Amino acid sequence: ETGVTQTPRHLVMGMTNKKSLKCEQHLGHNAMYWYKQSAKKPLELMFVYNFKEQTENNSVPSRFSPECPNSSHLFLHLHTLQPEDSALYLCASSQLAGREWRDTQYFGPGTRLTVL
Amino acid sequence: DQQVKQNSPSLSVQEGRISILNCDYTNSMFDYFLWYKKYPAEGPTFLISISSIKDKNEDGRFTVFLNKSAKHLSLHIVPSQPGDSAVYFCAANTGLTGNQFYFGTGTSLTVIP
Numbered sequence A: 001e002t003g004v005t006q007t008p009r010h011l012v013m014g015m016t017n018k019k020s021l022k023c024e025q026h027l028g029h030n031a032m033y034w035y036k037q038s039a040k041k042p043l044e045l046m047f048v049y050n051f052k053e054q055t056e057n058n059s060v061p062s063r064f065s066p067e068c069p070n071s072s073h074l075f076l077h078l079h080t081l082q083p084e085d086s087a088l089y090l091c092a093s094s095q096l097a098g099r100e101w102r103d104t105q106y107f108g109p110g111t112r113l114t115v116l
Numbered sequence B: 001d002q003q004v005k006q007n008s009p010s011l012s013v014q015e016g017r018i019s020i021l022n023c024d025y026t027n028s029m030f031d032y033f034l035w036y037k038k039y040p041a042e043g044p045t046f047l048i049s050i051s052s053i054k055d056k057n058e059d060g061r062f063t064v065f066l067n068k069s070a071k072h073l074s075l076h077i078v079p080s081q082p083g084d085s086a087v088y089f090c091a092a093n094t095g096l097t098g099n100q101f102y103f104g105t106g107t108s109l110t111v112i113p
Helices: none
Strands: A004-007 A010-013 A018-025 A031-037 A044-050 A053-057 A064-070 A073-079 A087-094 A111-115 B010-014 B019-025 B032-038 B045-051 B056-059 B062-067 B072-077 B086-093 B107-112
Touching: A004 A087, A010 A018, A018 A031, A018 A087, A031 A073, A044 A064, A044 A073, B010 B019, B019 B032, B019 B086, B019 B107, B032 B062, B045 B056, B045 B062, B045 B072, B072 B086
Parallel strands: A010 A111, B010 B107
Antiparallel strands: A004 A018, A018 A073, A031 A044, A031 A087, A044 A053, A064 A073, A087 A111, B019 B072, B032 B045, B032 B086, B056 B062, B062 B072, B086 B107
């Protein structure tokens, strides 16, 4: 596998379910991101992990819970979601080099989530 | 409030002609900009970037122009090819927001053979 992979690619869940999205990057990067893309809206940054430490949480509801066990893996745990949470969830990674954070982010293919 | 705007949701261009995709921003602190390209069922892929110290950056058929006074950037594709048909996103960043980028809503480009 190369680049950034995400599983599953599609997920349908009920509002009472608990599920997890997985992201893995094979690029040797040290920063990982979760984005949400809803129809006709810009990509919304949800979480940022730099060197496995969470540095950003853009007012994301607690029903979304990220986990970054190492610099190659990122999870998004989902519980008691709402129908309006249906969206494409994209994972990205980048390489932070010292103080140079103007790094290019490499995206995975996304997980298309539908909440019934 | 959306800080990066792509006001044209779609654009159709004849093969071989120039495609011009536009992006406007409101935050004068933005000083680094990128364009991403996205095919269906794939994640966005990096295309080209520009820093605010430049007003033009070129990479093959792709050129990005930055007009800081107008808070406007554009992506030119010359000549356009059918394989360029995709959704194009612009994104912006400021030194104050670390590695957080602000994205536009995208423009869907169709290149007609």
